[in-house]
Every structure is written in structure tokens, then in C-alpha cells.
Amino acid sequence: MATLKQPTALKQPSVLPGFGLTFGFTTFFLCAVVLIPLAALVLMTASMTWHDFVKVVFSARALGSYRLSFGASFLAATINLVFGFIIAWTLVRYEFPGRKAIDALIDMPFALPTAVSGIALTTVFAENGWIGQYLVVWGIKVAYTWIGVTVALTLIGLPFAVRSVQPALLEVQRDLEDAAETLGAGRFYIFRRIILPTVLPALLTGFTLAFARAVGEYGSVIFIAGNLPLKTEITPLLIVIRLEEFDYKGAAALGFVMLVISFAFLLMINLLQAWGRKRLTSRVR
Amino acid sequence: MAGIPGTAHEDIASRPGGDTIFSHVIRWLFISASLLFLAALLFAPLATVFVMAFEKGFRAYIASFTDPDTAAAIRLTLTVALIVVPLNTVFGLAASWACAKFEFRGKSFLITLIDLPLAISPVISGMVYVLLFGLHGWFGAWLQDHDISIIFALPGIMLATMFVTFPYVARELIPLMQQLGNDEEEAAMTLGAGGWITFFRVTLPKVRWGLVYGVILCNARAMGEFGAVSVVSGHIRGLTNTMPLHIEILYNEYNFVGAFAVASLLTLLAVVTLVVKTLVERTGYRRR
Numbered sequence: 344m345a346t347l348k349q350p351t352a353l354k355q356p357s358v359l360p361g362f363g364l365t366f367g368f369t370t371f372f373l374c375a376v377v378l379i380p381l382a383a384l385v386l387m388t389a390s391m392t393w394h395d396f397v398k399v400v401f402s403a404r405a406l407g408s409y410r411l412s413f414g415a416s417f418l419a420a421t422i423n424l425v426f427g428f429i430i431a432w433t434l435v436r437y438e439f440p441g442r443k444a445i446d447a448l449i450d451m452p453f454a455l456p457t458a459v460s461g462i463a464l465t466t467v468f469a470e471n472g473w474i475g476q477y478l479v480v481w482g483i484k485v486a487y488t489w490i491g492v493t494v495a496l497t498l499i500g501l502p503f504a505v506r507s508v509q510p511a512l513l514e515v516q517r518d519l520e521d522a523a524e525t526l527g528a529g530r531f532y533i534f535r536r537i538i539l540p541t542v543l544p545a546l547l548t549g550f551t552l553a554f555a556r557a558v559g560e561y562g563s564v565i566f567i568a569g570n571l572p573l574k575t576e577i578t579p580l581l582i583v584i585r586l587e588e589f590d591y592k593g594a595a596a597l598g599f600v601m602l603v604i605s606f607a608f609l610l611m612i613n614l615l616q617a618w619g620r621k622r623l624t625s626r627v628r
Numbered sequence: 629m630a631g632i633p634g635t636a637h638e639d640i641a642s643r644p645g646g647d648t649i650f651s652h653v654i655r656w657l658f659i660s661a662s663l664l665f666l667a668a669l670l671f672a673p674l675a676t677v678f679v680m681a682f683e684k685g686f687r688a689y690i691a692s693f694t695d696p697d698t699a700a701a702i703r704l705t706l707t708v709a710l711i712v713v714p715l716n717t718v719f720g721l722a723a724s725w726a727c728a729k730f731e732f733r734g735k736s737f738l739i740t741l742i743d744l745p746l747a748i749s750p751v752i753s754g755m756v757y758v759l760l761f762g763l764h765g766w767f768g769a770w771l772q773d774h775d776i777s778i779i780f781a782l783p784g785i786m787l788a789t790m791f792v793t794f795p796y797v798a799r800e801l802i803p804l805m806q807q808l809g810n811d812e813e814e815a816a817m818t819l820g821a822g823g824w825i826t827f828f829r830v831t832l833p834k835v836r837w838g839l840v841y842g843v844i845l846c847n848a849r850a851m852g853e854f855g856a857v858s859v860v861s862g863h864i865r866g867l868t869n870t871m872p873l874h875i876e877i878l879y880n881e882y883n884f885v886g887a888f889a890v891a892s893l894l895t896l897l898a899v900v901t902l903v904v905k906t907l908v909e910r911t912g913y914r915r916r
Contacts (some may be wrong), residue, residue: 354732358814360823365726369738372719376790377744380756383766387759426665433662437655445663447906451670454845454898454905456852458872459891462879463673466680473672498669530650559749562854562872566879579751583859586755591764598752605747609740 384602387595399596407573408581415489415577416557419496420504423553424546427504434505435512453502457562464495465567487569492577495563500553507549511542511619544619551615555608559601677895680888692889700866701874701890707782708870709850712789716846717839720797724835725827727798728805729813739802745794750855754788757860780862785870788856793846800842804835804913837913841905848901852894 354362388396399405434446452460468475468485475485485491515538523533561579569575578601585594682689692698723742727735745753759765761778771778778784812834816826832839854872861868869877871890878887 354730357730357810358817359729359810359826360817361725361827362730362732365722366730366732369719369723369726369742372722373738373741376787376794378741380760380787380791381744383759384752384756386766426662429658430662430665433658437659439659445666447902448666448670450902450905451674451898454848454852454901455674456854456872456891456894456898458854458875459677459852459894459898460673461854462875462887462891463676466676466884467668467672473676474668494669498673501669530654555747559751560855561749561751561858566876579749579855582751582755586758586762586859589764591759591762594755595759598749598755601749601752605749609744609747613740 381602384595384598387592388599391592391596395592396596399593400600404572404576405578405581405597408576408578411489411492411575412558412578415492415496416554416560418493419500419557420550420554422493422497423500423504424550427501427508427549427553428542428546430501431505431508431512435509449505450502452498457499457560458566460498461495461563461566464498464563465491468494468567486567487575489568489575491567491569492564492575495567496557496560499560499563500557503552503556504549507545507552508542511545512538515541540622544615544622548612548615548619551608551612555605555612558608559605674895677888677891680884681892683888684885688885689889689892692883692886695886697866697869698874698878698886698890701869701871702893704782704785704869705851705871708786708789709847711786712793712850713843713847716790716793717797717843719794720801720842720846721839723798724801724805725831727802729810742798742802743795745791746799750792750853751859753791754856754859756791757784757787779860780864780868782868784860785857785868788860789850789853792853792856793849796846796849797839797842800838800845801835804838805831808834837908837911841908841913844901844904844908848898851897 391399430449434442434449465472465486467473468478468491470476470479470484470486472486478485483490485494519537520533523537528536559579561577561583564577565580568577568580570580578597582594582597582601585591585597693702727739758779760767761771761784762768763772763779765779778787812830813826816830817823821829851870852872853870854876857870858873858876861870861873863869863873863877865877871894875887875890875894878884878890
């Protein structure tokens, strides 16, 4: 018999109307725009034989593209980990002219279309560019090499790193730092024992977000990468090339691999954020 | 998150050991490292866009917009944004009403699914539609028989853009509505207001800044999307080239003034987006 509590009901009762309409519209739209198209990708991959799948996914060209995509993304996320912390620290702890403007500009790579950052970075880092001309004297070629790919991916990931660390740095209890200092703790000791533990989950979240974004990035990279197979060809570009050859299955298989990896990251980000929240609440108590 | 109040500005000298030479050196090192890093990676490219656009003078800059293909690209981008942003806004409002006002099973799973497109490479976002509607896709033959073109035409560009910008409004509104609670809405209902009146007169004013925030981010992404649109567009000049795709073509033809002129428009759009975002944050609304 139905009780008032309805413990098995899908939805708890509410005075507010519109659940059926909004929930129905949401799920319909979600299915039409996102889920059914994604299912097409999975189905297309599933229609391949195991042998073909392995041949596409582990071809020398695909392996080369993974190495560049994941290697450069990892390097870029690591650079963002370091500079994300430095920039967030500078914005949170120091007062200097233009601080607010710079704080606002941190989101620029997020708002700027990737094609624009792609051609602009290539121009700056080309051998005759503003920065490239000085680097080439030292024998460092940035544009059209893996270094260029890393530079582009660093720019793309920067807002994620800074914006993850900034709120965590605000949570650091200054009283604790002051107390530690009066008790004779050195700067490095304070950093290691008070600051780092508080911001560590945020740092890792920022790293993972920047990495996840970088792995899938396309627009800003293809201009600055040389796009040579095995050397400077990222995985998303290889997918585009397969599609242009009308090799839908090959493209779907590569896309499937990237999709699985993206989901792994999504899971990791959620776990890291849950860990961060838990640490924060346990510290407050 | 601009302008976090009450940080930085506490009197440093009052903190123990805060006034040593060492602390000044560290402070100087941190600020210069940050500025140098941002100058090389962010400010130099931004300045380049405008320097390159005006390299051959103001007249050449203006003349590049009279090119019919460039004008067509700008029109197409505006058309796509005009269709996609309202659709995703309606979706965002519906999704946030369903997720924030009611408790139901599988809610967090639904929210994860809504956020899904953010975790997916733009190239894959475009590819899924090619696999569905492309010539060799699931429905390719049927569409060709009925003379309907989706891929390499406006509907494909629209769908790919919709996929990429799908979560922006919803993920801004869901946490905001959850935080603001249902008390006012419930009061309005008990006082006899209908569902729609409650929504338009109570809920919408409550969440307006979050809505503005989500819509401008959605719009910036819709107008600037490159990867997903590139896959479905077919790059037909004057027909299926959006502004970012047109930049690529002009750049590859060494028409740098033309490419950077279009790029300068998109850069200005990004600047406007950030300004609106900062103004919204001034009202006290803060992104979670």
C-alpha cells in the first residue's frame, strides 16, 4: 500500500509544479544532442572486428600521436601546476598595480577562441616572432615542434590551474602561519606543513583539469604544431584526417580510446574534489 | 572570480617576520615570475592579434571585412549563435528547475551527463554527428535519398555547436538554484500563483545574474568553437565557414591581415565576455 513517505517513488513529493515538463524536456534534449550521438560512436566502434580495432588503435601513427598528445599535455599541466600556484599566490597574497586586471585576464584563454590563440601563439613563437627570434639564437625552435604544442596546451590549461588553487589559498589559515612563525618555524617548513596540505587537493584538481582539457585540444595546437605524422601530429588531428579519408571506423576507434580516457579523468576529478572537500571540512572542525 | 575581497591587503608589516628583506625578495620574485609568464604566454599573443591586423594600416584592416567570404563567415557565426544560445538557455532553465527544485533518484547521475560535453574533445563532439549523418554514417544513405544535407551544412554546424556549448547555462544555474532554495517559490505557490508566474516573477529574478553569466560564456564558446565545427563544416567558402574556420583559411593562404582582422573581432568578443563577467561578479554573484 502506498504510504505518505513513498520510499520507493522515483521523486519525492513537492508543492512546486513542472517536474514532468522540465525533467522530460531535459532528458529528451540530453538524449537527442549528447547521448544518442555518443552512442553512435560506441556502436561504430563495436561494429569493428577486434583485429581491426587493435590495428587502428595500435598503429605506429596512432602510437606516435598518443605519445605527443599525452606527453605534451602532461608537461603542460606540470608547468601549469607550478605557475598556477605562483600566479594564484601572487594574486591572493600580494597587492600591486594592475592586480585586478590581471586577475580578470586569467580567464582569457577560456574566452578566447582557440583558432585565435593558435595563430597568435604561432606568430609570437615563429623564428622571426617577438619571442621566437630570441629563442632561436639559443637553438630552441618552438613553432612547428613539440615545444610549440606544449606552449599552446599550457596556455589552454592555465585558467583551470589558477582558478582551482585560488580559492584553496584563501582557505589557508593565516593565524596558523603566524603562530608557526612566532614559534620559530622557517618559511619552507611553514610552506610544507601548513600551506601545501591545504592546497594539495586543489593543486591536483587543477593539474587534472588542465591535463584533461589539453589532451582533447585541437584548435590552438594545429597551427603551432608541424602536423608531421609520428612527430608533431596530435591524436585529435589524426581523427580529423581519418574522417577526411572517409575512414569512419578508424576515426571512431581513435575517438573511442580518447573517450574512455576522458571518462577516467572525469572520475579522477570527482574523486579529487570529494577528497578536497573532506579534507577541508575535517580541518575546520 | 576577479577581485576577491579582503585578501592581500592586510598590513604585511604587522605580521611577525613579515618585514624582512627575505620576504621582500620572495614577493618580488613571485610577482615578476607571474608577470613574465603571463607576458610571454598571454599578453604577447593578444597584442600580436592587433599588431598583425593593423600591419598594413587602418584602411587595409577595414577593407578585409568587405571581402564577401569574410562577411558571409561573420553572418554564419551570428546565425549559429542566435539559434544555439537560446536553445541551450531554455535547456539550462529546464534542467536547473528539474534538478534544483526536486529530489529524485539518479539526479547526480543526470548532472554528470549534462556536464559530459565539457570532458570530451571538440573533435569527437563534431565527429559523432558525422558518424550519424555523414555520407558513410548510420543515416547517411537515407538522408542522401531524401536530399537532406546535415553534414557540410548549417544543421551540422548548429548541432556540433550545440553539443559543445550544451552544459554552460545549466551548470551555472543548477548550483545557484540549489543554494537559493525553494522557500520563495513555495510561498508564491501557496499564495495562489501559478507555476509559470512563480517561475517568471520569483525564480527568474533570483537567478538573473547566474543566467547572464551562463549565457555569455555559452555565447563566447558558440561563436569561437573551432574543432567541432571544423569536422562537420566541410569548409565551403562563403557557405559553411564560420569565423574561426575562415581565420584558418585566410591564415593558410598567408593573408595575415585578413586572418588577424577576423581574429581581432573574436578577441574583442572575448574581452567583452570577460568585462560582462567581471561586472556580473561585482553584483556579488560568484561562480562556484
